Amino acid sequence: MQAQKSINLEELSDLCTPWCLHLVGTLRIADHIAAGTNEINDLASAAECDAYALHNVLGYLVDKGIFEETGPGVFALNEVSEGLLDPSRRPDLNGIGGRMAYAWGTLPTYVRTGNSGYHELFGRPFWEDLAANPEVAESFDALMGPAGHGTPDPDFPISGGWESIKTVVDVGGGTGAMLAEILRIRPEIHGTLVDLPGTVARSGEIFQAAGVAERVTTVGQSFFDPLPTGADLYLLKKVLGNWPDQETTAILRRCAEAARPNGRIVILGGVTADDVSHKLTIDKVLLGGKTNTLSEFLVMAGDAGLEVTSAEYEPSGQFVVECRPV
Template identity: 70%
Template structure:
């Protein structure tokens, strides 16, 4: 990864991810092909690197109407495992690339929730498991330029029930903060960016989603809750 920093200037000038320029293929493809790099990325994203994820992902509450959760680009499942551990009546589906979901088994076993989880190794640019009550996108959208971020949101909107919700955790910032911070590492690795709430609202609208609520949680995480446009 350190080599990619050498192309930072190109990344800033062109918006193209430097990792792809340096290594000849996208960061995510490289992770799938190299278990050693993937393992170090897992450690960066999941416990103990980031602590235990907060399972309180809803802004407007209403967990009693949530029976099914799909964590889209959910990595090796650390957030989904915590949600299922906290909510014994909920079932979950983890969607991520095949080599990543293949590493999730021990996370769900350790949390004692493996019996309530389905894992799906697929791209989130393909149709998602349909009709869940809740679709989660944690630390996913900031990895992608607008065209791809819109495609991911559209897949969530298409898959959700009319009463379903799409919840975005990380990657969107309140407008009143000092503006979307340049996430240099993500720009260098994958060409993505953080978005202000107004900018995100427009992107969501284009995906037939409307922002229903947004708040900064005690953990510092900024959460945006969306529903299908009525």
């Protein structure tokens, strides 16, 4: 029997390290060092902060193996801290990064109630907070798009293949990264992007870059309102897991109404196979959302006027659920 690896509870519960990393990421300390500024007073001046306090932070991170102190108050990058030069890996307390970091402080509310405590800290629920702070919303859209998650994979399987699909509505599709890729590799398809007005307003550049702008319609609205009708396929990608069961059922009901009589709904994310274990993710803390097992989802789909026609893993490992209205 293989010996269990020793687990240090003190290290696991340490909050100093992640907060120091977020701080130096936010201040772009690695960038300043890479540009040749490496003495503590000069670093503090470049980052507009207190030299003594910054020295304490960097000294702590040196002990953790994240930077090197090559002389008193002189710092250098090593293999670990060079990772902070990559914007996609760098912790940042500005924009959505700060919201996500501070939201972990509301974890007790989520665990005690099953609901998000985000409003306790920021004064509004998550989506309302984004609507009231366009700069945070923009950074969230960037995180969800190709810059944050890479180019999405549009080649997920659907029953009967894609040949019969001529129109796709991407429900809650953000700034359109997934829809753009679907249309790019399938020139016979026209698409509609549905999301909040401020979000779809930022989709134009993505559609232009993919060369599909002439085949896209954008609709700025809530997906709790009636959706564009008559499309062949309605896509819900990473939407359902952001909501509790009641709201999930309402979204499904809107999709069923719009898809009748012959459309289909494809769900990527928010539903798992029955044997998948539960795991905590930041979206649950931010939103109080719920990922449902297939058995749980079958009940909600039925309540929404849908029947599940297939549920299977695609080659990439993603679980794909397909429904039709009844």
